[in-house]
Amino acid sequence: MAWDELNERKRTILKSIIDDYIESAQPVGSRTIAKKHELGLGSATIRNEMADLEELGYITQPHTSAGRIPSDKGYRFYVENLMQIHSLAREEIVIIRKAMDEKIEEINHLIKKASNIISNITGYTAVVMSPQLSRAVIKSVQLLAIDEKRLLVVVVAGGGIVHNRLIKHDSLIDESDIEKLNKTFNIIISGKTIDQISMPVLRELPRDINVPKEVIFPIFEAIEDCVRKIEATDFYIDGITNILNYPEFSNLMKAREVLDFLKEKDLIHQLVFEATKKQQLDFKIGSENEIDEMKDLSIITTVYGREGKDIGTIGVIGPTRMTYGKVVSSIKYIRELLNRELIKIFGDDL
Amino acid sequence: MAWDELNERKRTILKSIIDDYIESAQPVGSRTIAKKHELGLGSATIRNEMADLEELGYITQPHTSAGRIPSDKGYRFYVENLMQIHSLAREEIVIIRKAMDEKIEEINHLIKKASNIISNITGYTAVVMSPQLSRAVIKSVQLLAIDEKRLLVVVVAGGGIVHNRLIKHDSLIDESDIEKLNKTFNIIISGKTIDQISMPVLRELPRDINVPKEVIFPIFEAIEDCVRKIEATDFYIDGITNILNYPEFSNLMKAREVLDFLKEKDLIHQLVFEATKKQQLDFKIGSENEIDEMKDLSIITTVYGREGKDIGTIGVIGPTRMTYGKVVSSIKYIRELLNRELIKIFGDDL
DNA sequence: GTTAGCACTCTCGTTCAATGAGTGCTAATA
DNA sequence: TATTAGCACTCATTGAACGAGAGTGCTAAC
Numbered sequence: 001m002a003w004d005e006l007n008e009r010k011r012t013i014l015k016s017i018i019d020d021y022i023e024s025a026q027p028v029g030s031r032t033i034a035k036k037h038e039l040g041l042g043s044a045t046i047r048n049e050m051a052d053l054e055e056l057g058y059i060t061q062p063h064t065s066a067g068r069i070p071s072d073k074g075y076r077f078y079v080e081n082l083m084q085i086h087s088l089a090r091e092e093i094v095i096i097r098k099a100m101d102e103k104i105e106e107i108n109h110l111i112k113k114a115s116n117i118i119s120n121i122t123g124y125t126a127v128v129m130s131p132q133l134s135r136a137v138i139k140s141v142q143l144l145a146i147d148e149k150r151l152l153v154v155v156v157a158g159g160g161i162v163h164n165r166l167i168k169h170d171s172l173i174d175e176s177d178i179e180k181l182n183k184t185f186n187i188i189i190s191g192k193t194i195d196q197i198s199m200p201v202l203r204e205l206p207r208d209i210n211v212p213k214e215v216i217f218p219i220f221e222a223i224e225d226c227v228r229k230i231e232a233t234d235f236y237i238d239g240i241t242n243i244l245n246y247p248e249f250s251n252l253m254k255a256r257e258v259l260d261f262l263k264e265k266d267l268i269h270q271l272v273f274e275a276t277k278k279q280q281l282d283f284k285i286g287s288e289n290e291i292d293e294m295k296d297l298s299i300i301t302t303v304y305g306r307e308g309k310d311i312g313t314i315g316v317i318g319p320t321r322m323t324y325g326k327v328v329s330s331i332k333y334i335r336e337l338l339n340r341e342l343i344k345i346f347g348d349d350l
Numbered sequence: 351m352a353w354d355e356l357n358e359r360k361r362t363i364l365k366s367i368i369d370d371y372i373e374s375a376q377p378v379g380s381r382t383i384a385k386k387h388e389l390g391l392g393s394a395t396i397r398n399e400m401a402d403l404e405e406l407g408y409i410t411q412p413h414t415s416a417g418r419i420p421s422d423k424g425y426r427f428y429v430e431n432l433m434q435i436h437s438l439a440r441e442e443i444v445i446i447r448k449a450m451d452e453k454i455e456e457i458n459h460l461i462k463k464a465s466n467i468i469s470n471i472t473g474y475t476a477v478v479m480s481p482q483l484s485r486a487v488i489k490s491v492q493l494l495a496i497d498e499k500r501l502l503v504v505v506v507a508g509g510g511i512v513h514n515r516l517i518k519h520d521s522l523i524d525e526s527d528i529e530k531l532n533k534t535f536n537i538i539i540s541g542k543t544i545d546q547i548s549m550p551v552l553r554e555l556p557r558d559i560n561v562p563k564e565v566i567f568p569i570f571e572a573i574e575d576c577v578r579k580i581e582a583t584d585f586y587i588d589g590i591t592n593i594l595n596y597p598e599f600s601n602l603m604k605a606r607e608v609l610d611f612l613k614e615k616d617l618i619h620q621l622v623f624e625a626t627k628k629q630q631l632d633f634k635i636g637s638e639n640e641i642d643e644m645k646d647l648s649i650i651t652t653v654y655g656r657e658g659k660d661i662g663t664i665g666v667i668g669p670t671r672m673t674y675g676k677v678v679s680s681i682k683y684i685r686e687l688l689n690r691e692l693i694k695i696f697g698d699d700l
Numbered sequence: 701g702t703t704a705g706c707a708c709t710c711t712c713g714t715t716c717a718a719t720g721a722g723t724g725c726t727a728a729t730a
Numbered sequence: 731t732a733t734t735a736g737c738a739c740t741c742a743t744t745g746a747a748c749g750a751g752a753g754t755g756c757t758a759a760c
Binding site for chain 1: 720723724
C-alpha cells in the first residue's frame with residue numbers, strides 16, 4: 001500500500017490500466033497499454049510488470065487469457081496516489097449553478113436539491129444527510145389555541161426551521177394562561193441551543209399557571225417532539241436506478257440485489273453516518289465496506305458545514321469502477337455551494 | 351367486446367387461457383387447457399376455438415408453434431366479464447391491519463403508509479394521490495412575531511393540517527397590530543372552506559392597522575402560499591422496483607425503460623389524476639394507455655373519500671399480465687380502510 | 701360436432717469448431 | 731542486465747448445425 005512499493009514505471013502502468021478500465025469496463029491487456037499510452041515500452045515488458053502488479057495484489061485476471069482489472073487494493077492506491085482530479089466541464093458548472101439558483105429558504109429543499117444535482121452530474125447514486133442540528137438555536141416556542149379543543153405548539157429554530165404539533169384536549173383553558181405559558185417558555189427556552197435545553201428542568205417550570213396536568217403534559221411532549229424533529233437528521237437518496245446504466249450490473253440478479261440494498265434506507269443511512277466522523281474526503285472501496293452487498297460498490301463521502309463544525313454528509317455510491325476523479329471534483333464543488341447556502345440560511349444561528 | 355360475441359365455451363376457454371397465463375407467464379397451448387381444466391373437450395376442439403378467439407383478437411400467438419397469450423382486448427374482456435375476485439387471505443388481512451394499526455394523525459403519513467401497504471400486498475407498484483382538499487375548512491390563521499425581524503404565518507386546516515411560512519421584514523411592528531390582524535383574519539377566513547375564500551377580498555381588508563405595505567403584502571402571499579399547500583395534492587409512488595420481479599421485464603433494456611418511466615412522477619401523476627374523474631374502479635390495460643411506455647403495463651385505479659365527494663385516488667401499476675382479481679380485492683379493501691381513517695381524522699371537516 | 705393423427709413450424713438448448721484476445725515463457729538483442 | 735520479439739498455449743465468445751420438444755393446422759374418421 002505504501003507509495004514506494006511500486007516504482008515509477010509500475011505506478012504509470014497501474015494508472016493506465018485503471019484509467020482504461022474505468023473508461024471501458026473491459027479487462028485491459030498489455031498491448032492496449034503499450035499502444036495507447038506512449039510509454040516507449042513493448043507489450044512484453046508491460047506484461048512482466050503486470051505480472052508483478054498482480055503478484056502484489058493491485059490487479060487481477062478474471063481468467064487466464066483475459067486482460068487485467070484493478071483490485072480493490074489497486075483502486076485504493078489509485079485514489080490515494082494516482083488519480084487526477086479533472087475539474088468540472090463548463091457546461092456542468094452551468095447546470096449546477098442554474099439548479100442552485102432558485103431561491104431556497106427551507107433547508108430540506110436545499111438538501112434535496114443537492115442530492116438531485118449530484119446524482120445528475122455524476123450519473124451515480126447520491127446520498128445526502130441533512131444537518132445534525134443539535135447546535136441549532138431555538139428562536140421561539142409558541143402555543144396557539146386553534147379552537148376550544150385544540151392547541152397548536154409551534155417551535156421555531158434558527159435557519160427558518162419550523163415544526164409544529166397539534167394537541168387535542170378537553171379542558172377549558174384561559175387565553176391568559178396560554179400567554180403566561182408562552183412567556184415562560186420563551187424565557188427558559190428561547191435563545192438556547194438544543195443541547196443546552198434540559199427537558200427535566202423544563203418540566204418543573206409551571207407553578208402559578210392554571211392549566212391542568214392533562215394538558216400541560218401533552219404540551220411538553222409536543223415541544224419535545226418538535227425539538228426532536230429539528231434535531232433529527234433527514235436523509236435523501238437519489239438516482240438509485242442509475243446503477244442500471246453500468247455494465248457490471250447488467251446481470252439482472254445482481255442489479256436487483258443492489259437495487260434492493262440501496263432501497264434499504266437504514267443501512268445506507270448508517271453507512272453515511274459513520275463517514276461523518278471521518279476526515280474531509282472519505283473513500284470506501286468495494287470490500288472495504290463490511291457489508292456484503294457493497295462488495296462491488298464504492299462510496300465517496302465528505303462532510304459539509306461551517307468550518308470546524310461539520311454537520312452533515314454528502315456522498316456518492318457507484319460501482320467500484322467509478323470515475324473517481326470526476327466524482328471528487330463534483331462532490332467538492334457541491335460541498336462548497338452547500339456551505340455557502342447554509343451560511344446564507346442560518347447566518348450566525350449555527 | 352360484447353358479452354355475447356363469445357359463446358359460453360369460448361368464454362370458458364378464454365378464461366382458462368388468461369388464468370393460466372397470468373400464473374405461468376408462458377404461452378398456453380391447447381393440450382394444457384384440455385388437461386388442466388376438465389372441460390370434457392379434446393385438445394383439437396380447443397385448438398379450433400382458439401383459432402376463432404385469435405381471429406376475433408382476444409389472443410395472439412408469439413410465433414406459429416407457440417401457445418397463445420392474451421391480447422389487451424382479451425384482458426379487457428377478462429376484467430369485465432370473466433375474472434373472479436378472490437378475497438384476501440387471512441394472513442394478508444392481518445398484515446394490513448397491523449400496518450394500519452399505528453396511530454396516525456397526519457394525513458400524509460396515512461397516504462404514505464397506504465401506498466406502502468398496497469405495493470407490499472400486491473407485489474406491484476402502488477400510486478396514491480393525497481386528498482384534494484379544496485373543500486377543507488380553514489380553522490385558523492395566525493401571525494406570530496418570532497423576533498424583531500421575522501414573522502411566522504401559520505394556517506391550520508381541518509384534519510390537523512398545518513402549514514406555515516416565515517417572513518423576514520425590516521419594519522418595526524407593534525404587538526397590538528399583529529393581534530388586530532389575527533382577529534381580522536379569523537373573522538374573514540376561519541370556518542370557510544378553501545374554495546370559499548376569495549383572495550382579492552382578503553387583500554382589501556386592512557384599514558385601521560398600522561402595518562406597512564412592505565410587510566402586509568408578504569403576509570398575504572404567505573397565507574396564499576399556505577392555503578395552496580393545503581390544497582395541493584401530494585403524490586406517493588411505492589415499489590417501483592417491484593416490476594423487476596416479473597419475467598416480462600427480465601430484458602434489462604425494457605426494465606430500464608419502464609423504471610425510468612415510473613420515475614417520471616409528473617407523467618404518473620397525470621395518469622392517476624385522469625382516473626380521478628372516472629368511476630369507482632378503472633382499468634387501463636396495456637395500449638389503452640396512450641403513453642408508449644405503458645404498452646406492457648396496466649393500471650388499476652379507484653377513488654377514495656367520503657361518499658359523494660371523491661377526493662383522492664389510489665392505484666396499482668403492474669404488467670398487463672397482472673393478477674387482476676387479487677389486485678382488485680386488495681385495492682378495494684385498502685380503500686375502505688382509508689375511507690374509515692379519513693373520517694376519523696377529518697370528522698366533519700370535509 | 702368432435703377428435704385422433706400427422707406433417708409442419710418454430711424455439712431452445714447443446715455441441716463443436718473457429719476466432720481472437722491475451723498471457724507466460726524463452727531466446728535473442730541492445 | 732533490461733528489453734523485446736516470437737511462439738505456444740489458454741480460454742471466452744461466436745456462430746453454425748442439430749435434435750428435442752411444444753404446439754399448431756389440417757384432414758379424415760368417428
